[in-house]
Amino acid sequence: MKPSNSKSAGAYVALFRGINVGGRNMLPMKDLVAFFLDAGCSDAQSYIQSGNVIFRAPPSLVARVPTRVVSAITKRFGIEARIVVRSASELPRVVEDNPYLHTRTDVASFHVAFLAEAPSAERVAALDPDRSPPDQFAVRGREIYLALPHGTARSKLTNQYFDSKLGTTSTLRNWRTVLKLRELTGG
Secondary structure, three states, X not given: OOOOOOOOOEEEEXXXXXXXXXXXXXXXXXXXXXXXXXXXXXXXXXXXXXXXXXXXXXHHHHOOHHHHHHHHHHHHHOOOOEEEEEEOOOHHHHHXXXXXXXXXXXXHHEEEEEXXXXXXXXXXXXXXXXXXXXXXXXXXXXXXXXXXXXXXXXXXXXXXXXXXXXXXXXXXXXXXXXXXXXXXXXX
């Protein structure tokens, strides 16, 4: 990531939900990057086609970026996008907090669901740990760590399940993508 001209600008990643997946809600990444630049961000770049944008912005702007970008996407493409944002400084903790790193060797099965808000303890306790055996999950703050030995397509641990039970928006990334986003943001 190129350094920003603004010393107060930090690095962030915007994680989109439901764009360019399964041939639905197709959105060119160059347009997506342009929306971030138009919203006042700098050094915006995309990573893979599933909607990951790394950008720099001052903290005072970051909270407004998702609304501005979603509005532009809806206006131009008619897509109702959802975005979850994490700072570069949060991503090392996301990686370190993975409870499966020391107990499992099948890292290709690891995924992280990033949540827009931290769910209440009551909502987390209401999740069914036996919903999709042999899949496992652990909620830690605003992330859900998943070990899905048979992949995401066969799992019943879906975004829709977690959103409905936790009352928030989630977006899933595989472990390789999480590690790459940490690297690209300098986290």
